[in-house]
Amino acid sequence: MSNSKDIEALKGTWNQINDENMDEFLKELGVGMAKRMAVKNMKSRLIINENGGKWTIRSESTLRTKTVEFQPDVEFEETTMDGREVKAIVRIQGNKMEHTMKGKDGKECSAVRYINDQGQQQVDLTCGSVKAHRYFKRVD
Numbered sequence: 001m002s003n004s005k006d007i008e009a010l011k012g013t014w015n016q017i018n019d020e021n022m023d024e025f026l027k028e029l030g031v032g033m034a035k036r037m038a039v040k041n042m043k044s045r046l047i048i049n050e051n052g053g054k055w056t057i058r059s060e061s062t063l064r065t066k067t068v069e070f071q072p073d074v075e076f077e078e079t080t081m082d083g084r085e086v087k088a089i090v091r092i093q094g095n096k097m098e099h100t101m102k103g104k105d106g107k108e109c110s111a112v113r114y115i116n117d118q119g120q121q122q123v124d125l126t127c128g129s130v131k132a133h134r135y136f137k138r139v140d
Contacts, residue, residue, distance in 0.1 A: 007092050009115045011050060014136035016043040017120070025125055025132035029109065031082050038063055046121070046136055055090070055097075 026036045047058040058067045059081065070076055070090050078088040078101065086101040097113040109127035116122040121136040 007095055007097060008050075009095075010097060010113055010121060011048050013139040014046040014048070014121050015139055016045070016134060017137045018135045019133060021130070021132040022125075022134070025127060025130050026082070028127045028130040029082060029084070029107075035082060044134075044136075045139070 022039060023036055026039060031039075042061045042063060045060045047056075047060070049056045054069060054071055056067060056069050058065065064081060066079075066081055068078060068088075070088070072090055072092045075087055075089045078086050080086060080101065084101075084103050086103045088099060088101045090097060090099045092098075095114050099111045099113070100108065101110070102108045107127065109125070112124045112126075114122060116135075119138070121138070123134040123136070125132040125134065
């Protein structure tokens with residue numbers, strides 16, 4: 001395995017272990033109470049792969065499974081887990097993967113993935129002035 005702070009360290013299978021401020025983040029996105037309550041009680045599994053410069057992030061949960069395929073620095077259309085249609089771009093900046101999404105309503109959100117000091121995958125989410133965090137532990 002490469003240096004734990006390298007972007008390659010994001011590859012693999014990860015189980016969600018915790019989150020912070022997700023309810024407020026989802027409110028900022030306009031997600032209704034029923035969906036927010038469902039999200040609060042579920043834990044996701046992420047599977048991240050890269051092949052020939054094309055990355056895949058598969059998010060699995062009891063509610064839904066979603067796969068995003070992208071090449072860094074190339075804009076693409078995406079439907080988010082909560083059903084919003086957005087234009088997205090993922091940039092790799094050193095040891096971080098920065099995923100920026102802009103909705104048809106003009107609202108811009110971001111998810112920045114990296115390996116934190118505890119060896120967990122940390123995802124810092126921002127939408128407007130609201131910030132949230134999700135934490136994942138490596139499975140494989």
